Amino acid sequence: MSTLPSGPEDFRSVLASVQQDGQRKWVGARILWGRWRAWRMALAVPLTAFYCAIPFVSVGGKPALQFDLAARKFYVAGVAFWPQDLSYFVILVLLGIVGTLLTVALLGRVFCGWFCPHNVFLEMVFRPVEHLVLGGPGSPQKTPFWRAALMWLVFAVIAGGLANAGTAIFVGADAFRHHLILDWAGHPYAAVCWVVFFGIILFNFGWFREQTCTIVCPYGRFQTAMLDPHTLTVAYDARRGEPRGHLQHAPAPDEPKLGDCVDCGMCVRVCPTAIDIRNGNQLECIHCAACVDACDMVMGKLGRPKGLVRYAAEVQLAGQKRAIVRPRTILYTVVCCVLVALLVWRLQGRSEVLVAPLRQTAIPVREADPDGRDCVRAALPLSLVSRSDTALRARIVLGDAVQAKIILPQPVVELPPGQRVLATPIVYIPRTMFSGRHLDVDVRILAEDGRLLGSTEVGIRTP
Ligand code: SF4
Numbered sequence: 477m478s479t480l481p482s483g484p485e486d487f488r489s490v491l492a493s494v495q496q497d498g499q500r501k502w503v504g505a506r507i508l509w510g511r512w513r514a515w516r517m518a519l520a521v522p523l524t525a526f527y528c529a530i531p532f533v534s535v536g537g538k539p540a541l542q543f544d545l546a547a548r549k550f551y552v553a554g555v556a557f558w559p560q561d562l563s564y565f566v567i568l569v570l571l572g573i574v575g576t577l578l579t580v581a582l583l584g585r586v587f588c589g590w591f592c593p594h595n596v597f598l599e600m601v602f603r604p605v606e607h608l609v610l611g612g613p614g615s616p617q618k619t620p621f622w623r624a625a626l627m628w629l630v631f632a633v634i635a636g637g638l639a640n641a642g643t644a645i646f647v648g649a650d651a652f653r654h655h656l657i658l659d660w661a662g663h664p665y666a667a668v669c670w671v672v673f674f675g676i677i678l679f680n681f682g683w684f685r686e687q688t689c690t691i692v693c694p695y696g697r698f699q700t701a702m703l704d705p706h707t708l709t710v711a712y713d714a715r716r717g718e719p720r721g722h723l724q725h726a727p728a729p730d731e732p733k734l735g736d737c738v739d740c741g742m743c744v745r746v747c748p749t750a751i752d753i754r755n756g757n758q759l760e761c762i763h764c765a766a767c768v769d770a771c772d773m774v775m776g777k778l779g780r781p782k783g784l785v786r787y788a789a790e791v792q793l794a795g796q797k798r799a800i801v802r803p804r805t806i807l808y809t810v811v812c813c814v815l816v817a818l819l820v821w822r823l824q825g826r827s828e829v830l831v832a833p834l835r836q837t838a839i840p841v842r843e844a845d846p847d848g849r850d851c852v853r854a855a856l857p858l859s860l861v862s863r864s865d866t867a868l869r870a871r872i873v874l875g876d877a878v879q880a881k882i883i884l885p886q887p888v889v890e891l892p893p894g895q896r897v898l899a900t901p902i903v904y905i906p907r908t909m910f911s912g913r914h915l916d917v918d919v920r921i922l923a924e925d926g927r928l929l930g931s932t933e934v935g936i937r938t939p
Pocket residue numbers: 710743746747748749750751752753760761762763764765766767768
């Protein structure tokens with residue numbers, strides 16, 4: 477009988493996948509089918525299809541998702557975003573942070589175990605393929621050469637397919653077809669992109685694996701630090717399981733009665749990060765619930781109630797009620813709602829051309845306009861930034877100052893996609909329009925078909 481943790485006693489500071497001499501300990505996690513794995517697989521199928529297909533999907537003729545770094549242009553849901561759209565990016569990042577805080581406060585690391593592309597591909601694609609080819613969890617030292625070669629060949633084919641999706645996100649679906657498939661030598665950018673993705677994917681899923689979660693990913697650490705006693709986590713019920721002991725071990729008369737944990741180690745053998753959940757919540761736990769399935773299977777065979785390892789909050793394990801509505805979840809929800817409302821409001825008012833008045837360097841003067849009226853003549857320097865991904869031809873007009881005249885050095889302003897153009901229209905405003913010394917005029921940018929592309933207000937003072 478043992479009441480001590482089964483792993484190293486310094487499990488909080490030593491990775492379970494590292495040997496005492498610092499060498500890597502290969503984690504050959506077993507695959508066990510159970511209730512939670514079935515749910516994860518049901519989710520993994522559409523997620524895999526989504527991750528692989530989204531770069532090739534178009535919305536209204538534009539990419540659903542593309543990061544065109546060369547053109548400094550990003551497509552999300554068919555809408556082009558430029559560096560000038562930084563405010564949307566900031567709102568989205570804030571929403572991502574607060575949304576993560578809310579999700580973690582309620583459901584722990586549900587993203588890691590259920591949605592993260594790394595874990596979806598590793599646990600639902602690469603590891604099952606490895607088990608199929610090798611006949612079980614592999615180990616680089618013990619696998620026969622031909623089996624290892626076959627496994628790497630299959631891995632390479634899958635990595636190639638995933639590299640297609642990764643490349644298409646950066647070069648676009650059309651360019652991917654034309655540049656990479658039809659003329660890869662003529663477009664080295666796409667070819668280099670593909671090779672880099674292929675190498676990273678093969679290295680990550682073939683060899684690096686769980687180290688991405690336990691060593692590289694800062695998001696996992698951040699999430700673990702945000703857990704609280706009311707957060708739902710994968711947890712071992714120590715009150716029921718301890719003192720643990722093997723079935724054959726009959727406790728001495730002076731020893732306490734054994735708990736339900738038979739110390740079989742199945743929960744450790746299926747764990748993709750090789751930790752022992754009986755030691756409590758740990759940084760490496762991605763909340764994948766593989767250990768829940770394993771322990772449920774053992775309990776089922778022993779005819780004992782399932783759920784010795786289960787989804788539960790710390791307070792529930794202590795026999796208390798879990799609170800979903802608590803100050804932090806209320807605060808996060810309110811902030812999320814405010815950010816969503818702000819984003820929707822900003823998107824609704826998003827114009828195709830960002831118009832900003834620049835500092836007026838020329839002082840307005842009194843001057844007769846071409847019709848001989850007594851006017852104030854002012855130059856209005858404007859910055860026009862196109863958010864469109866097609867070239868625009870724009871006209872500048874005055875919105876409410878109908879009696880005013882506007883004279884442009886050129887009749888239309890050419891706006892290349894995503895570019896900034898400076899324009900300085902000259903306006904003649906009748907003196908009668910000024911009730912005081914100041915007048916705000918509404919400057920509008922119209923497309924050739926009369927569509928409003930953008931607008932701004934510019935203040936003019938009488939001389
Ligand atoms: S301890 Fe359980 S839930 Fe956590 S990573 Fe290991 S198998 Fe998954």
